[in-house]
Amino acid sequence: MKMNWTMTRRRLIAPATGLAVLLFATVSAYPDARVHGSPERGHAIVSRSCAACHGADGNSTNPLFPKLSGQNPDYLYGQLRAFKAGGRQSRIMAPIATDMSDTDMADVASYFARQSIRADQVRDKAGVAAGRHIFYDGANHGATPACAMCHGASAGGMSMMGGMMHGMPMMRGMMAAIPKLNGQHAAYLVRQLQEFASGRRQSMMMNSVAASLTHEEMQNVSDYLADTP
Ligand code: HEC
Ligand code: HEC
Numbered sequence: 581m582k583m584n585w586t587m588t589r590r591r592l593i594a595p596a597t598g599l600a601v602l603l604f605a606t607v608s609a610y611p612d613a614r615v616h617g618s619p620e621r622g623h624a625i626v627s628r629s630c631a632a633c634h635g636a637d638g639n640s641t642n643p644l645f646p647k648l649s650g651q652n653p654d655y656l657y658g659q660l661r662a663f664k665a666g667g668r669q670s671r672i673m674a675p676i677a678t679d680m681s682d683t684d685m686a687d688v689a690s691y692f693a694r695q696s697i698r699a700d701q702v703r704d705k706a707g708v709a710a711g712r713h714i715f716y717d718g719a720n721h722g723a724t725p726a727c728a729m730c731h732g733a734s735a736g737g738m739s740m741m742g743g744m745m746h747g748m749p750m751m752r753g754m755m756a757a758i759p760k761l762n763g764q765h766a767a768y769l770v771r772q773l774q775e776f777a778s779g780r781r782q783s784m785m786m787n788s789v790a791a792s793l794t795h796e797e798m799q800n801v802s803d804y805l806a807d808t809p
Contacts, residue, residue, distance in 0.1 A: 610693055615653040615686050622691030625684055629676065637695040643765035649695035655759045656689035668781060697763035702807040711804025714797055724792040727801065730785065731761050761805045769802035 627636060630648075634640045638649030648656060662668035663677035677685075702708055713719075718726040761769065775781035776790035777798075793801070 609650065610652055610654070613653045613693070615657045615689050617653075617683065617686030617688070617690035619687070619691040619694055622687035622689070625680075625688050626691055630688065633672075638692045639695070639698050640765070643767040646768045647697055647764055648692040650697040650763070651689075651692055651760055652758065653686075653689040653693040655757045656692055657685050658757045660685040660689070697760075697809065699763040699809040700765060700806045702766065702803045704803055707800045707803045708807050709804075710797075711800035711802065712808075714793075714801045715804055719797055720792055724797070725789060727761070727789075730758050732758075762808045764802075764805055766799070766802040766806035769805055770798050773798040773802070 626634075626638075633642070633645040634648050635645075638647055638651070640647050659668060660673075660677045660680060661682075663670055663673040664680070666674070680688075714724065715727045715731075718724045772781065773790045773793060776783060776786040777793070779787060790798075
């Protein structure tokens with residue numbers, strides 16, 4: 581009787597464990613991150629409370645909702661804290677973040693950081709090329725800095741400045757919460773740039789950068805990012 585129970589339980593648990601290993605064995609692209617939650621627990625929270633809008637693996641299909649897959653966990657955690665405290669305003673995200681504990685936030689951040697982002701296909705290739713130029717070289721005769729200086733070539737955790745400031749722990753902490761932008765929905769990026777430019781979304785670093793861009797430049801740089809995995 582007892583033996584049978586153990587065997588049945590084994591049979592039930594073994595495949596589930598295998599799946600968990602498959603889902604969570606991928607090493608996060610952010611080895612220096614300060615946020616280290618439980619991706620397993622994060623997965624359960626996401627399935628229950630976030631997947632409907634952001635997608636089960638963070639690849640939302642509706643451009644109203646940002647993709648969260650492959651995002652810097654320190655950034656995700658920081659934004660959830662900001663939604664809860666009111667520093668970043670969103671009628672949708674405020675009540676959701678208010679219901680979360682610090683541990684919940686760290687867990688979902690760790691889960692999303694381990695997922696891979698899928699880029700969108702952007703049709704306007706001329707816009708994509710113009711946007712690439714802004715991202716790497718800046719614009720407006722130096723008034724707009726190169727985005728790559730802070731956001732890095734691919735993952736936010738690998739930014740050039742992050743690298744430069746590796747030996748300076750205080751500066752590194754400040755730079756750690758820079759989001760990855762590649763693969764994000766263009767419509768979402770444009771909207772955030774507008775919010776930074778108007779000051780509705782506050783950021784010491786982004787307010788002046790966004791205010792220096794024309795609407796066309798915002799669209800082009802966002803198209804480039806959305807199109808780039
Ligand atoms: C009803 C839809 C909806 C649900 C459910 C939802 N979100 Fe969101 N989320 C949004 C919207 C809309 C935004 C963009 C807010 C803005 O415009 O600033 C957002 C933004 C975010 C951001 C900021 C992303 C960035 O790139 O800055 C994070 C982090 C986030 N959500 C996490 C979560 C988590 C974790 C859950 C589940 C616990 C969740 N969301 C559930 C709609 C939703
Ligand atoms: C000096 C460093 C710096 C530079 C240069 C910079 N950014 Fe940022 N960016 C940041 C930081 C830090 C944040 C996070 C702000 C926050 O915490 O809300 C951010 C956030 C963003 C976001 C919000 C992403 C999201 O998921 O909501 C967008 C969009 C963005 N930046 C676009 C750009 C573009 C486009 C450029 C170049 C024209 C650029 N940034 C240049 C530091 C920088």
